[in-house]
Amino acid sequence: MKKYKLALIKQNVYGDLYVAKPFNKQPYKYSLKRSGPLGFFTAFETDFFIVNVDPSLECNTYKEKIYYCKHGTVEKHEKFKEKTINVEGKLLSQKDCSVNVDDIDFSIYDVVISIDIAIPTRILSKFPNILWCYYISEPCMPTYQQSLSKPLFCYDIFLNQMFRNSNDFQFLEQQLKGHIIDFPYCFMFPYIFHNLFGYAKRICKENEKLNIIIPNYVRKLLSDRQIAKIEESFQILTPGGCSDNFLKLLCQGDIYLRLGNKGKFGNETTEAVCAGAAFISTERGWRNRVYNIPGSTVRGLGFTEEQFNEALKLLNTLNENRENLEKIKTKQQQIAHYICYQRPLSMLMNFLSQKKDSNQVTNKKSFSDVLKS
Numbered sequence: 414m415k416k417y418k419l420a421l422i423k424q425n426v427y428g429d430l431y432v433a434k435p436f437n438k439q440p441y442k443y444s445l446k447r448s449g450p451l452g453f454f455t456a457f458e459t460d461f462f463i464v465n466v467d468p469s470l471e472c473n474t475y476k477e478k479i480y481y482c483k484h485g486t487v488e489k490h491e492k493f494k495e496k497t498i499n500v501e502g503k504l505l506s507q508k509d510c511s512v513n514v515d516d517i518d519f520s521i522y523d524v525v526i527s528i529d530i531a532i533p534t535r536i537l538s539k540f541p542n543i544l545w546c547y548y549i550s551e552p553c554m555p556t557y558q559q560s561l562s563k564p565l566f567c568y569d570i571f572l573n574q575m576f577r578n579s580n581d582f583q584f585l586e587q588q589l590k591g592h593i594i595d596f597p598y599c600f601m602f603p604y605i606f607h608n609l610f611g612y613a614k615r616i617c618k619e620n621e622k623l624n625i626i627i628p629n630y631v632r633k634l635l636s637d638r639q640i641a642k643i644e645e646s647f648q649i650l651t652p653g654g655c656s657d658n659f660l661k662l663l664c665q666g667d668i669y670l671r672l673g674n675k676g677k678f679g680n681e682t683t684e685a686v687c688a689g690a691a692f693i694s695t696e697r698g699w700r701n702r703v704y705n706i707p708g709s710t711v712r713g714l715g716f717t718e719e720q721f722n723e724a725l726k727l728l729n730t731l732n733e734n735r736e737n738l739e740k741i742k743t744k745q746q747q748i749a750h751y752i753c754y755q756r757p758l759s760m761l762m763n764f765l766s767q768k769k770d771s772n773q774v775t776n777k778k779s780f781s782d783v784l785k786s
Contacts, residue, residue: 419523419525421453437461450597463512474556481555528550600753
């Protein structure tokens with residue numbers, strides 16, 4: 414069956430995701446930071462574009478991160494245009510790869526995903542048959558909060574980055590509004606990195622040490638003595654560097670360990686689970702806690718010696734009972750597949766179907782009424 418065509422679009426002042434020229438078939442291999450919504454490249458025939466900032470007012474939404482979220486300065490975001498990455502042996506900047514949004518032929522797409530309002534209203538109004546969707550990158554931005562009530566700037570669907578259980582009250586409440594999808598930034602399924610990047614799946618031999626992934630911000634909490642204590646029984650890996658190197662090492666992990674209470678949205682949780690690791694964490698400290706299943710959590714909020722001892726005890730228990738470790742991995746992978754891929758994709762396709770069924774409707778308010786009916 415032919416796949417629908419999708420365009421994923423960011424501005425050249427956005428300091429994350431991919432750096433590639435239009436129509437690069439594998440732009441996800443060249444990311445400035447996170448792996449991002451890789452599922453778009455498997456579920457759709459997807460093109461990725463970096464665009465210059467359009468002079469229209471709505472396309473300056475990204476500045477809310479500066480004024481409301483304290484994310485640097487305008488000058489800092491302007492410098493993102495010059496950020497470079499090695500693309501197939503050539504050093505390219507975001508500026509090198511960016512095009513004017515008016516130069517994109519939107520008529521060939523069924524779905525368009527915009528990050529931080531990269532596409533102005535004047536273009537949306539020309540193509541009423543497209544399902545226009547958007548992420549707002551930070552919940553502290555006013556446009557994120559406004560989007561909880563209604564879609565902005567003639568867009569159809571707000572992708573809120575959340576990934577909550579289906580019985581979560583706020584999840585159920587938002588479904589009644591008819592324009593929001595719990596749609597994770599890491600829209601993906603288990604072993605997607607292996608499928609797209611060709612990484613080998615990790616197979617830990619019976620007498621081999623388990624690999625424990627400890628992210629940098631957690632490693633900084635640990636003393637040399639605590640690190641040495643873990644290394645008595647385990648091999649510690651700390652991913653870093655470019656996206657490709659980070660993901661390659663992440664896929665070598667057996668357990669991803671998250672301690673402390675640093676406020677995190679939780680994208681790392683899905684990356685870890687989809688890389689094939691069991692996610693072991695504190696009970697709180699990150700926003701979407703869907704992977705907290707029995708046998709995968711340690712008590713305590715702020716990092717303490719007691720919390721470390723409990724985490725070490727849990728690691729040793731899983732090391733001694735690797736069959737149970739595999740059960741935790743399997744359960745978390747099932748959660749990831751449903752909540753971070755199958756459910757959001759199904760909801761997106763449902764909205765697309767409704768859009769196509771109502772393609773004779775030309776104004777966005779009418780489409781919103783269709784969704785609520």
